[in-house]
Every structure is written in structure tokens, then in C-alpha cells.
Amino acid sequence: MSGHTVATHLVASLAEHGVRKVFGVPSESFTTLMEALRAEPALTFVTARHEGGAAFMAEAHAAASDGVGVVLGGRAVGAANLSIGVHTARENSTPLLVLVGQMNSRHRGREGFQETDVAAFLGPVAKHAVEESDPRRVPDAVDRALQLALRGRRGPVVLSLPEDVFDHPADAAPARPATVTRPEPSAADAAALRALLSRAERPVVIAGAGVKQAGAEANLVAFSEAWQIPVVAAWRRHDVFPNDHPRYAGHLQMGTHPELVATVREADLVLALGARLNEITTQGYTAPDRRQRVVQVDVEPGQLGKTYPLVLGVHADALHTLRALGAPSAPRDPAWADQRRAAYLRVTTVEPAEHPDRVDNRQIVRALRAGLPDDAIVTNDAGNFAGWLHTFFRFPLARTYVGAASGAMGYALPAAIGAKLAEPDRTVVSVSGDGGFLMTVQELETAVRLRLSLVALVFNNNMYGSIRMHQERAYPGRVIGSDLGNPDLVGLARAFGAFGARVTADADFPAVLRTALDQPGPAVIEIVTDPEQISVWSTLTQLREGTT
Known part of the structure; x- marks a missing residue:
């Protein structure tokens, strides 16, 4: 790796992870990095007119491509402008690498131009935020940032790098994608969930981002057909289930029609599959109410029971969970699912x-x-x-x-x-x-x-x-x-x-x-x-x- 710098190492690491577009607004804080981007044919820098717009572009590019988004911002002002995109990526569970060009290390602590603690500033809205001023440690920091963005509940990771680290030599090989393992439900959890579903007469699935990020949409369709379960989409997860399918029962949004909310409120078992059960999805934490039986499946253990008491919390990936559940042991009555589909058609046609x-x-x-x-x-x-x-x-x-x-x-x-x-x-x-x-x-x-x-x-x-x-x-x-x-x-x-x-x-x-x-x-x-x-x-x- 002789002749490589921190900047060229970083750019090569992005290319290894399949990144093809880097979004941002140019800054004097990372001109060396910009030069490395210019020299890398696999990457294109997309210049936006505002860092907030650049961050939205990067987040949406990641969502549409199922890859990692990358956005660049400079120092305090650029970091402040792009913070809205960091928050959005966190709420959307979108993998986003946020690179902030920090001021020169030797000027820190003296109220240098546009000085701020970037990690402390963006940390509360990011999955993780860190500043690395030792050029020898930057390659490891890049590798860790990319892995953190993709592991568990995906999200934005902020890496702040002082402008003086970029042209330091870097002998490490580019960071390469690591295998991201997705947790599987234990045999006991799968059996318990099957038992709950088998006893339920009016079950419903609330499907969230975890289904989309697991690539489990087709599996959810097969599951709903086999178990005769209506599926509702969590807030702004419209495409998690085909809306023209007989088992689709609507989207939980602001101002959801009462007929659609009733699908959740009348259920005797609510299965939150990769869904956070946030304020809007649950209509202000009223659907389901706290007396209903709720099962939650999520790759992030901290989400289990965060907003509702659970009869079962399963730390697992949606795809693995659906595969483990398989088909019911006996045919199920489709009347409940048909009723909820009819309600959806009645108010949305x-x-x-x-x-x-x-x-x-x-x-x-x-x-x-x-x-x-x-x-x-x-x-x-x-x-x-x-x-x-x-x-x-x-x-x-x-x-x-x-x-x-x-x-x-x-x-x-x-x-x-x-x-x-x-x-x-x-x-x-x-x-x-x-x-x-x-x-x-x-x-x-x-x-x-x-x-x-x-x-x-x-x-x-x-x-x-x-x-x-x-x-x-x-x-x-x-x-x-x-x-x-x-x-x-x-x-x-x-x-x-x-x-x-x-x-x-x-x-x-x-x-x-x-x-x-x-x-x-x-x-x-x-x-x-x-x-x-x-x-x-x-x-x-x-x-x-x-x-x-």
C-alpha cells in the first residue's frame, strides 16, 4: 500500500463497499479527500446546493439501492446543515456514512474557525459518532464506521476527520465488506410464536422497515397467505407488502381512517414484524392498546418492549423468523382477513x-x-x-x-x-x-x-x-x-x-x-x-x- 494516504485509503474503502455516489457540498476542510475522489474512477462526487439536500440525497440513494449512503460536510456549518439528513437516516434505519471535515488539529480548543465538537453535536441523532485525529487509526475507524452502519438496526454513523489527517500515509488495505450476520429466532421463540398464532382468531401483522431491510417481502406474502393474516404497513413503509394483495389491510399514518385503525384495535394478537411501534404507527400509542397481546420481532434487542409490554419478544431478523414459522398445521379461516381487506377497499377506493x-x-x-x-x-x-x-x-x-x-x-x-x-x-x-x-x-x-x-x-x-x-x-x-x-x-x-x-x-x-x-x-x-x-x-x- 506504499504511496497511499488516509484520503486514498478512505476512497478505496468506499469503492470496496460498492459506493458509487458521494454527495455533499465542497469544503476547504476536505480538499485532499476531494482530490482522492476525483482520481477514483469508481466514484462520482455529486455536488448539492445545500448540505441538508445532500444528506437527503445520500439517504434516499441508500434506500433505493439497498447500499450505504455517503455524505460529506465541512466543519460546524456543514455538519449543522446536514444534521437533518442524519436524523432522517436514524428514523428510517438507513445505513449512512457521514464524513465531516474537521478543522486542523493544532487549532482545536482555541475557538478556531467554525470549531465545534462534531461527535457531541451529531451523536444524539446518529447511531454512532466519533472523531479520529490520529491518522494511524483512521483506517480502523473507517472500517468500523461502515460495519456499524450496516449491522443490527442500520443507521447513520458520523466520522469526523481533521483536515490535517487526510494526506498522512496509510499502509492499511482498504476496508472490505464484512459478512453481516442476521440473528435467527431460537427454536423456543419460534415454537412460542407459532403457538400464539395458532390460537389467535383475529391476528394482524404490522410490517415495518425490518421486513424491507431483510429482503423478506415475498416471504411475508407467503406467510400471510398460509396463515390467513391481514398485513398493515407501518408509518411510511407502504411498499412492504403489495397493496393489491387480498391480505393487505392498509397503512398506519397520520389521520388513518378509523376503519383501518380498527384492524389493529380489534385484533387479538398483534405481530410487530420489524416495526418500531412508534407514535404515528400506533396512533399515539392507542392502537394497539396496552391490554392487547403484542409480539415484537426485531434485529435490535433494545426495541423489544420499548413502547409496549409484550407477550413475546423475539430478537431476530424478519426473514429468518418467517422461514422458521413456516405454514400452519391446519387450514385457517380467512373470514377475519377478508373482512379487513374489505374495510380497506371501502375507504381507499x-x-x-x-x-x-x-x-x-x-x-x-x-x-x-x-x-x-x-x-x-x-x-x-x-x-x-x-x-x-x-x-x-x-x-x-x-x-x-x-x-x-x-x-x-x-x-x-x-x-x-x-x-x-x-x-x-x-x-x-x-x-x-x-x-x-x-x-x-x-x-x-x-x-x-x-x-x-x-x-x-x-x-x-x-x-x-x-x-x-x-x-x-x-x-x-x-x-x-x-x-x-x-x-x-x-x-x-x-x-x-x-x-x-x-x-x-x-x-x-x-x-x-x-x-x-x-x-x-x-x-x-x-x-x-x-x-x-x-x-x-x-x-x-x-x-x-x-x-x-
């Missing part, structure tokens, strides 16, 4: 209609699904507009959804860029509200520069809709801070060099979507929506009158 004078968001979502190939990747932002997507859009295939369980605004557009770079031959669509879109709209330049053919839908009601909804519920008619003034979004898209179009009637949307999908570069479709229709199930007037 949209009959075709066209309105030449207004936008009905349900029709936009229906037409969007009809206008996209089954394997299209959809990313979405946070906001009330997402309720229509979460409720009415159907994901027939695995690995077709990339979303932020953190609820971060501004995620969708940079996430679409990351996903498109991971899957260049697939259709990619981002879905945002006007509030979230304008938080990271500068990344539209990134998409134009990279000539990425993707479509960004923007539901525009000139407000922070979810905040307005909460205001109107608590203080009807008394509004502060949630009204927005927006630029001409079509003109803005064109100023960036993207295609832009505006839809003011849902009847026009299918044709506009077809045109946008045919563009050689990015396209923005502004969808002008009625502020009165504040959410899927209520209007502003109803909130003010207290009738919802």
Missing part, C-alpha cells in the same frame, strides 16, 4: 371522475397511479397533502417508495434525485406541498445539471397545511404563521431550466403528467389546490365548527 373546474386531490392520486409504471419510485415530503397519497395511492411492488419516517419537510425533491441516481432506468416522482418544496427547491438546479429525468409534483395551497390544521383545531379562526406567499412555481421551474406546468383542474392532470414524464430532464407540475380542503377527511369550516 377512488371512483374515476373528472372535474374541469377544480382539483380533487383524490382524482390526482388516482390518475398518478394510472399514469405510472408499477415499478416507478415515489418519494414524498411531509405535510397534509401527503394524506391523499398515503390513503389512495397503491404500491403493487416492493422497493417503490422512499419516504422520511422523520417527517422532515424538504425531503421529497432531493430524495428523488438520490433515488434516480440509484435507479436511472426507473421512473421517479416526488410529491410535495408548497411549503416543503420551497425548503429545498435549490436542488432543482442539481437535477437540471445532472440531466435527471424526474417529475416533481407540488400541491400548492399557499400554507403550511398540517400546522394550519392543528391551529384550527385548537384555536378556530385564529391563525398565525401558517399562511404563505409563493412565487410563480412554473416560472421558477423554468428559470432553473426545468419543465414547468400548472394544473388547476384534475381533468387536465393526466395529459400534463404524460408530457412531464416525456421530458429529457426534470419537470415540475404545480397542482393548485383548495385551501378549504385542509385534509383528506375534513375542511377548514368543519374544523372551525368542531364537526370533525
Whole structure:
């Protein structure tokens, strides 16, 4: 390894781990590392317009490619900007290597330029964070960081490296991928879970990220068919189970329809399979309630029983668990599963209609699904507009959804860029509200520069809709801070060099979507929506009158 430096070792280690894209904003703190990236043909540096956008891109690229995402930021400012992506990767359980170029070691402790303790700053939102200032130990730190990002519950690992370590000699071989073993259920746990399932009359599976990361989607389908169990998707895990399958019973989101929540509340056994049972999935920790029997299966032992008392906690990988359970010993009655599927169809089916004078968001979502190939990747932002997507859009295939369980605004557009770079031959669509879109709209330049053919839908009601909804519920008619003034979004898209179009009637949307999908570069479709229709199930007037 003669002639190699810490920087070239780091770059070679990334290449060995299958990394092909590194995202970030250039910084003087890692110019030596940038030079090593330039010289490595296997890697491409993707320049973003903000570290927060770069971190979202890296996280989504990892989610779409099932690899490790890598993002670079410089010192305190860059680290602060990308922290939102670190938090999102933690919430999404996405493997992300966060490399921060720290100030020169000899200036530490004297309030040097942009000095901060990066590990202490990002540690609370990361899976692990460390600073390594000894160049001899950096190769081991890189190896450990990559392994930690992938082992157990995946997540973001922060490695802060002072700028003066990068050009030091490094004699170690590049870090190579290690075999990541996934825990298997013990024979006793498998037998106990089989017994619980066999006795249950109304079981339900809440399927989470652990199913997706184990590659167990097909196994879950076979399990649900054999055991006649309805499956609901945890918060923003839409594609964990094919939505058109007879055993799919809905998605647990903000504002889940009561008919879908009833599938959990009426169950006599809840199997949380790779799902964290967080606040949103459980509807504020009310579904299931604490009297219901809950079984949790997770690769992270610290998750077991974290939010609910359990009748059984299984420290195991979802794929191994499903294989160990096999088929039931006797045929099972499908009536319960059929009933819950019927409830799902009843509240999420949209009959075709066209309105030449207004936008009905349900029709936009229906037409969007009809206008996209089954394997299209959809990313979405946070906001009330997402309720229509979460409720009415159907994901027939695995690995077709990339979303932020953190609820971060501004995620969708940079996430679409990351996903498109991971899957260049697939259709990619981002879905945002006007509030979230304008938080990271500068990344539209990134998409134009990279000539990425993707479509960004923007539901525009000139407000922070979810905040307005909460205001109107608590203080009807008394509004502060949630009204927005927006630029001409079509003109803005064109100023960036993207295609832009505006839809003011849902009847026009299918044709506009077809045109946008045919563009050689990015396209923005502004969808002008009625502020009165504040959410899927209520209007502003109803909130003010207290009738919802």
C-alpha cells in the first residue's frame, strides 16, 4: 500500500463497499479527500446546493439501492446543515456514512474557525459518532464506521476527520465488506410464536422497515397467505407488502381512517414484524392498546418492549423468523382477513371522475397511479397533502417508495434525485406541498445539471397545511404563521431550466403528467389546490365548527 494516504485509503474503502455516489457540498476542510475522489474512477462526487439536500440525497440513494449512503460536510456549518439528513437516516434505519471535515488539529480548543465538537453535536441523532485525529487509526475507524452502519438496526454513523489527517500515509488495505450476520429466532421463540398464532382468531401483522431491510417481502406474502393474516404497513413503509394483495389491510399514518385503525384495535394478537411501534404507527400509542397481546420481532434487542409490554419478544431478523414459522398445521379461516381487506377497499377506493373546474386531490392520486409504471419510485415530503397519497395511492411492488419516517419537510425533491441516481432506468416522482418544496427547491438546479429525468409534483395551497390544521383545531379562526406567499412555481421551474406546468383542474392532470414524464430532464407540475380542503377527511369550516 506504499504511496497511499488516509484520503486514498478512505476512497478505496468506499469503492470496496460498492459506493458509487458521494454527495455533499465542497469544503476547504476536505480538499485532499476531494482530490482522492476525483482520481477514483469508481466514484462520482455529486455536488448539492445545500448540505441538508445532500444528506437527503445520500439517504434516499441508500434506500433505493439497498447500499450505504455517503455524505460529506465541512466543519460546524456543514455538519449543522446536514444534521437533518442524519436524523432522517436514524428514523428510517438507513445505513449512512457521514464524513465531516474537521478543522486542523493544532487549532482545536482555541475557538478556531467554525470549531465545534462534531461527535457531541451529531451523536444524539446518529447511531454512532466519533472523531479520529490520529491518522494511524483512521483506517480502523473507517472500517468500523461502515460495519456499524450496516449491522443490527442500520443507521447513520458520523466520522469526523481533521483536515490535517487526510494526506498522512496509510499502509492499511482498504476496508472490505464484512459478512453481516442476521440473528435467527431460537427454536423456543419460534415454537412460542407459532403457538400464539395458532390460537389467535383475529391476528394482524404490522410490517415495518425490518421486513424491507431483510429482503423478506415475498416471504411475508407467503406467510400471510398460509396463515390467513391481514398485513398493515407501518408509518411510511407502504411498499412492504403489495397493496393489491387480498391480505393487505392498509397503512398506519397520520389521520388513518378509523376503519383501518380498527384492524389493529380489534385484533387479538398483534405481530410487530420489524416495526418500531412508534407514535404515528400506533396512533399515539392507542392502537394497539396496552391490554392487547403484542409480539415484537426485531434485529435490535433494545426495541423489544420499548413502547409496549409484550407477550413475546423475539430478537431476530424478519426473514429468518418467517422461514422458521413456516405454514400452519391446519387450514385457517380467512373470514377475519377478508373482512379487513374489505374495510380497506371501502375507504381507499377512488371512483374515476373528472372535474374541469377544480382539483380533487383524490382524482390526482388516482390518475398518478394510472399514469405510472408499477415499478416507478415515489418519494414524498411531509405535510397534509401527503394524506391523499398515503390513503389512495397503491404500491403493487416492493422497493417503490422512499419516504422520511422523520417527517422532515424538504425531503421529497432531493430524495428523488438520490433515488434516480440509484435507479436511472426507473421512473421517479416526488410529491410535495408548497411549503416543503420551497425548503429545498435549490436542488432543482442539481437535477437540471445532472440531466435527471424526474417529475416533481407540488400541491400548492399557499400554507403550511398540517400546522394550519392543528391551529384550527385548537384555536378556530385564529391563525398565525401558517399562511404563505409563493412565487410563480412554473416560472421558477423554468428559470432553473426545468419543465414547468400548472394544473388547476384534475381533468387536465393526466395529459400534463404524460408530457412531464416525456421530458429529457426534470419537470415540475404545480397542482393548485383548495385551501378549504385542509385534509383528506375534513375542511377548514368543519374544523372551525368542531364537526370533525
